[in-house]
Amino acid sequence: MFEHLQPLPQDPILSLLGEYRVDTHPHKLDLGIGVYKDEQGNTPIIGAVKEAESRLLTSEQSKSYTAPAGTAEYNHLASALVFGTEHPALKDQRIISAQTPGGCGALRMGAEFLRGCSQKSRVWVSLPTWANHAPLLTGAGLEIAEYPYYDYATKGIQFEAMLQTLEQAHAGDFVLLHGCCHNPSGADLNPAQWQAVADLMARKGLIPFVDMAYQGLGNGLEQDAFGVRLLAEHFPEMLVATSCSKNFGLYRERTGTLFIIAANPAQAETAGSQLFSKIRSHYSMPPAHGAAIVETILADTGLTLSWKCELASMRERIQGLRQQLVSAITASDIEGDFTFIQHQFGMFSFLGISPQQVEQLRQDYSIYMINSSRMNIAGLNQSSMDYFVSALAKVLSA
Ligand code: PLP
Ligand code: TYF
Numbered sequence: 001m002f003e004h005l006q007p008l009p010q011d012p013i014l015s016l017l018g019e020y021r022v023d024t025h026p027h028k029l030d031l032g033i034g035v036y037k038d039e040q041g042n043t044p045i046i047g048a049v050k051e052a053e054s055r056l057l058t059s060e061q062s063k064s065y066t067a068p069a070g071t072a073e074y075n076h077l078a079s080a081l082v083f084g085t086e087h088p089a090l091k092d093q094r095i096i097s098a099q100t101p102g103g104c105g106a107l108r109m110g111a112e113f114l115r116g117c118s119q120k121s122r123v124w125v126s127l128p129t130w131a132n133h134a135p136l137l138t139g140a141g142l143e144i145a146e147y148p149y150y151d152y153a154t155k156g157i158q159f160e161a162m163l164q165t166l167e168q169a170h171a172g173d174f175v176l177l178h179g180c181c182h183n184p185s186g187a188d189l190n191p192a193q194w195q196a197v198a199d200l201m202a203r204k205g206l207i208p209f210v211d212m213a214y215q216g217l218g219n220g221l222e223q224d225a226f227g228v229r230l231l232a233e234h235f236p237e238m239l240v241a242t243s244c245s246k247n248f249g250l251y252r253e254r255t256g257t258l259f260i261i262a263a264n265p266a267q268a269e270t271a272g273s274q275l276f277s278k279i280r281s282h283y284s285m286p287p288a289h290g291a292a293i294v295e296t297i298l299a300d301t302g303l304t305l306s307w308k309c310e311l312a313s314m315r316e317r318i319q320g321l322r323q324q325l326v327s328a329i330t331a332s333d334i335e336g337d338f339t340f341i342q343h344q345f346g347m348f349s350f351l352g353i354s355p356q357q358v359e360q361l362r363q364d365y366s367i368y369m370i371n372s373s374r375m376n377i378a379g380l381n382q383s384s385m386d387y388f389v390s391a392l393a394k395v396l397s398a
Pocket of ligand 2: 011013014032033034035130132183
């Protein structure tokens with residue numbers, strides 16, 4: 001039977017990483033996959049994470065099963081991080097949550113839950129959006145529709161077109177929004193735009209599904225949650241998927257959270273029962289180690305402070321690199337305005353070069369970025385900046 005199977009293409013982001021790993025060029029540069037890197041090009045374990053792990057090694061008493069939602073303490077602390085401790089939806093007990101295997105687990109379980117709510121609702125995603133969104137959503141049986149988002153000409157958001165398209169959505173449709181640090185464009189809604197999107201969606205009866213995989217890496221932990229918190233104040237029903245992969249650096253530990261907000265505590269409990277049933281039929285319960293680390297950090301004032309400081313330095317490094325890149329390009333022979341890079345958030349921006357030019361950077365200089373010209377800014381450092389900008393200048397002048 002298996003002889004009839006056709007091979008499927010790999011995830012383009014992960015296969016690019018595979019190519020990079022076997023490249024022997026001494027100045028090779030990985031600006032592809034979205035992982036944070038320090039000045040030395042490493043993705044280090046955050047200090048508070050190491051400390052939490054060492055505490056867990058002595059304090060952990062059992063490896064027995066937890067529950068489909070993970071532990072209550074993790075969920076409590078994760079909710080406070082996303083919504084703040086005083087959020088009305090939390091106080092009104094309208095939020096239920098589950099620790100999931102990463103943000104992907106949260107997105108997929110959210111999609112499974114929504115599909116169980118409605119067979120005919122579509123989920124609207126930004127154009128472009130993260131390449132994994134479509135398989136995660138359609139894999140659960142949801143139909144996808146797209147709203148315009150990034151304008152490749154102006155390097156900003158096509159806000160009017162976004163609103164006009166969402167006007168065509170039907171009541172009960174779901175709208176996937178990036179909470180912060182839009183992947184792949186780095187172009188984020190400002191507070192007034194969040195408000196306008198919220199007004200339109202509320203008027204049309206649309207249901208928000210927010211994917212927030214980079215809280216703390218854009219403007220700050222609180223600032224990055226602005227959109228999520230605003231929507232959660234105004235919508236009786238919504239979903240939020242978060243990830244601890246980037247802000248806690250827990251990538252392979254697969255730690256994330258799905259939040260479901262319902263109109264009242266009774267409906268939240270029922271929604272929870274539906275979600276937990278979906279989880280049971282997929283993976284029974286989430287892996288515990290990453291969540292135990294997050295729980296240990298967030299339950300301890302000292303570790304929380306240390307984590308927040310390190311997260312701030314990661315964010316500031318990315319912001320600094322954005323400015324240095326713009327300065328280096330401006331000081332070079334490269335024509336055109338690249339200042340948009342300074343005004344975008346998180347790890348990604350589109351450089352705005354052609355797929356052929358991306359290919360040439362890879363072949364001639366071993367500089368790896370996604371064909372769309374999405375680059376991971378955090379992959380740059382002081383010593384590679386000149387190499388990168390001079391390679392770019394040569395490719396653009398060819
Ligand atoms: N959503 C977006 C936009 C992402 O970029 C990512 C990946 O980094 C995720 C969700 C989920 O990541 P993970 O499953 O590794 O937590
Ligand atoms: O967009 C990125 O690069 C990150 C990391 O299948 C990632 O979100 C990429 C592909 C993938 C899982 C994570």
